[in-house]
Amino acid sequence: MKLLEISVFALSTLFFSLSFLLMVSLVIFGLVLSQTDCILGPRSYDPTGELWGAVGHVVNPQFAPQWTLDGGHILMSFEASTYVVRSDGTNLQRFSRAYGPYDYDYSPDISPDGSSIVYTTTRHKRERRYSRNFELETSALDGSHSLRLTENSLIDTSPAWSPDGTRIAFVRDGYPDSDLSSGIYTMASDGSDVIAVMDFRRGGVSPEDPLIYQRNDAGPVWSPDGRKLAFVLTETESLREGNRYRHVLYTINADGSGLTRMFAGMNRQTDAIMGSPAWSPDGKGLAFAHWSRDDGTKLYTIDPDGSGLRTMTDEAVSSPKSNADLSWSPDGSSLLFPLEGTKAVHVIKADGSDIRTIRAPGSDIPRFGGGFDASWSPDGSRIAMAHLDWNATDILSTVAPDGSDLRVLVKSDEDGNLVSVNDGATVQIMAPWDR
Numbered sequence: 001m002k003l004l005e006i007s008v009f010a011l012s013t014l015f016f017s018l019s020f021l022l023m024v025s026l027v028i029f030g031l032v033l034s035q036t037d038c039i040l041g042p043r044s045y046d047p048t049g050e051l052w053g054a055v056g057h058v059v060n061p062q063f064a065p066q067w068t069l070d071g072g073h074i075l076m077s078f079e080a081s082t083y084v085v086r087s088d089g090t091n092l093q094r095f096s097r098a099y100g101p102y103d104y105d106y107s108p109d110i111s112p113d114g115s116s117i118v119y120t121t122t123r124h125k126r127e128r129r130y131s132r133n134f135e136l137e138t139s140a141l142d143g144s145h146s147l148r149l150t151e152n153s154l155i156d157t158s159p160a161w162s163p164d165g166t167r168i169a170f171v172r173d174g175y176p177d178s179d180l181s182s183g184i185y186t187m188a189s190d191g192s193d194v195i196a197v198m199d200f201r202r203g204g205v206s207p208e209d210p211l212i213y214q215r216n217d218a219g220p221v222w223s224p225d226g227r228k229l230a231f232v233l234t235e236t237e238s239l240r241e242g243n244r245y246r247h248v249l250y251t252i253n254a255d256g257s258g259l260t261r262m263f264a265g266m267n268r269q270t271d272a273i274m275g276s277p278a279w280s281p282d283g284k285g286l287a288f289a290h291w292s293r294d295d296g297t298k299l300y301t302i303d304p305d306g307s308g309l310r311t312m313t314d315e316a317v318s319s320p321k322s323n324a325d326l327s328w329s330p331d332g333s334s335l336l337f338p339l340e341g342t343k344a345v346h347v348i349k350a351d352g353s354d355i356r357t358i359r360a361p362g363s364d365i366p367r368f369g370g371g372f373d374a375s376w377s378p379d380g381s382r383i384a385m386a387h388l389d390w391n392a393t394d395i396l397s398t399v400a401p402d403g404s405d406l407r408v409l410v411k412s413d414e415d416g417n418l419v420s421v422n423d424g425a426t427v428q429i430m431a432p433w434d435r
Contacts, residue, residue, distance in 0.1 A: 103121075134154070219277065
């Protein structure tokens with residue numbers, strides 16, 4: 001009996017010792033995790049709130065691969081850095097200049113003449129590990145001649161060049177008591193002449209307007225003539241009952257006048273405007289994707305004044321997978337509709353007919369995190385498709401609009417580095433945990 005009591009005591013002691021060790025291990029793991037970025041592709045969410053805005057705004061980077069005006073180069077964001085490769089799959093280079101584990105260069109946008117890039121960077125204000133300013137910079141395609149455009153304690157992101165290259169639209173997110181309000185702004189290409197186009201807190205630039213807007217979800221996107229901006233907001237209305245949040249598509253004149261509600265969802269739980277809207281090349285229509293729990297995802301077009309809502313597809317996608325940004329072909333004859341969830345691209349005629357599905361390399365392999373996006377070449381002869389998740393193998397590829405002639409340009413090797421396929425140039429991924 002005494003031996004049995006000793007055995008029970010020993011087992012109990014061992015159990016509590018192991019439990020204590022497990023608890024200590026979990027605490028240590030949690031502390032380590034709190035000091036580490038969790039990067040799911042370039043969407044870069046981290047538990048410290050590094051990429052979250054002061055009022056709950058998640059930065060909205062530009063994911064789509066971007067072509068230079070001559071079609072000779074493609075830019076892509078990957079792991080919170082930007083890379084440049086020739087469109088023939090050679091001469092891969094890293095554009096970003098990161099010096100620390102919390103330095104990011106992302107959301108690039110190429111100027112209309114192809115000479116400059118505007119992007120969001122967190123390489124400034126490095127006094128504290130978790131404190132970064134989100135500022136805008138421009139530079140040449142090779143990363144030289146950089147010019148800092150903004151300098152404040154807020155979050156400036158989602159930059160977009162105007163069609164004539166003279167101005168840059170962007171989203172500014174800040175604290176409610178800040179002197180600089182959250183909203184959509186434009187500025188000259190050298191950072192001067194900053195104009196508040198829309199104040200998210202007031203619904204416009206007038207202080208008398210009611211507080212109805214929470215945050216920016218997509219955009220801003222310039223109209224082809226540079227006179228208007230389109231964007232999607234999460235709207236809050238204090239007088240609404242039940243779910244008080246919904247996605248709303250708006251347009252506004254570049255000078256801040258003429259705010260127009262184009263389309264409003266019912267509530268964010270049962271339907272959503274997905275991705276960024278896209279102006280037709282002639283500026284006569286705006287396309288957007290809308291998902292609802294009952295009807296799946298449909299594509300719509302609407303006139304610039306908010307009238308003439310038309311359904312392009314009865315049901316483009318039945319699965320409620322999130323989509324990336326829509327884009328029109330340069331001649332306006334077709335619309336590109338990338339799907340993140342299935343890693344596929346739909347090419348749809350402007351009248352809603354002839355829907356073709358193009359699957360990216362490796363689309364049949366389950367992925368964790370990240371995203372997928374695509375874009376037209378300037379002449380409309382090719383479509384660039386980019387896997388943005390860290391465990392993808394074929395990172396960047398191009399394909400003809402009919403789905404033929406698939407060419408893989410950039411792959412990842414066994415060590416996780418990026419490799420340009422046609423010349424073997426290797427670039428080490430600047431993931432935050434490696435910096």
